[in-house]
Amino acid sequence: MSSATSSAETAVPAFAARDVVVSYDRRPVVRGVSFEIARGETVAVMGPNGSGKSTLTRALLGLVPLTSGQVSVCGVPLRRFRDWARIGYVPQRLSVGGGVPATVREIVASGRINRRRRFRPASAHDRAAVTAALTAVGLLDRADDSVHELSGGQQQRVLIARALAGEPDLFVMDEPMAGVDAANQQALADTIGALSDRGATVLLVLHELGPLEPLIDRALTLAGGTLVGDGAPVPPEGACARPGHDHVHPHADSDPTPPAVPLIEVSRRA
Numbered sequence: 001m002s003s004a005t006s007s008a009e010t011a012v013p014a015f016a017a018r019d020v021v022v023s024y025d026r027r028p029v030v031r032g033v034s035f036e037i038a039r040g041e042t043v044a045v046m047g048p049n050g051s052g053k054s055t056l057t058r059a060l061l062g063l064v065p066l067t068s069g070q071v072s073v074c075g076v077p078l079r080r081f082r083d084w085a086r087i088g089y090v091p092q093r094l095s096v097g098g099g100v101p102a103t104v105r106e107i108v109a110s111g112r113i114n115r116r117r118r119f120r121p122a123s124a125h126d127r128a129a130v131t132a133a134l135t136a137v138g139l140l141d142r143a144d145d146s147v148h149e150l151s152g153g154q155q156q157r158v159l160i161a162r163a164l165a166g167e168p169d170l171f172v173m174d175e176p177m178a179g180v181d182a183a184n185q186q187a188l189a190d191t192i193g194a195l196s197d198r199g200a201t202v203l204l205v206l207h208e209l210g211p212l213e214p215l216i217d218r219a220l221t222l223a224g225g226t227l228v229g230d231g232a233p234v235p236p237e238g239a240c241a242r243p244g245h246d247h248v249h250p251h252a253d254s255d256p257t258p259p260a261v262p263l264i265e266v267s268r269r270a
């Protein structure tokens, strides 16, 4: 956690959403969602495909506009929030370096931009933070390779390293385990666990709890854009618990009945 964090500040929620509605083409896909995430909590956002998980998390960061409702980050209304260096965002897919022959190290170093003083070269601390982030995700040996030479799962780890490099105290990760093999999933879970132990706030969009299960304090469950569950995560049982279980539930649009319990899914994405 940032050394600037005072005990008074920890009483303020990291994120607060009130009656949040987000629409695409006037179709609401997040429908009146309210919750608070306390500083230091590790929270999963779960639910069927298309239930609005990504849209909700993007709305918390101002990446999609709210149709109505309010969001505040560390007690500051989103429209006035400027302290973006405190937030590490891991998007669902690699969206940087497209067509540009950027190296893994360059992408990860871009996570320091909000921390660096303008027009100053990278400091020893900047370089050390980048190396530590690459080490944490097991990609130090690929640092000088083009990011396009990496597999989808490795590219996902580059995005996580980019977020780590900025040394934020709030992390928002959209399906960080998607496409990552089992061994590296455990390594990433250990990294996220270490962040959590340091007091970071971690919000994760997840299709399944997997190796992150012991770290999750709370699960917010969406169905059809509505919050239908807020409580302890429910581990998968029976067939759903089997490794490799592939289970895609119908889109909430075609099944308007909210589930009684959180649905645990495995993404079909490679």
Ligand SMILES: Nc1ncnc2c1ncn2[C@@H]1O[C@H](COP(=O)(O)OP(=O)(O)OP(=O)(O)O)[C@@H](O)[C@H]1O
Pocket (backbone or CB within 6 Å): 024, 025, 029, 047, 048, 049, 050, 051, 052, 053, 054, 055, 056, 253
């Ligand atoms: N940019 C967009 N423009 C129009 N519709 C969108 C856009 N992004 C998402 N949607 C639609 O909004 C709904 C919610 O999508 P969202 O990606 O937030 O759900 P999700 O729960 O994260 O899904 P998944 O688990 O499949 O990633 C879906 O019906 C989706 O098709």
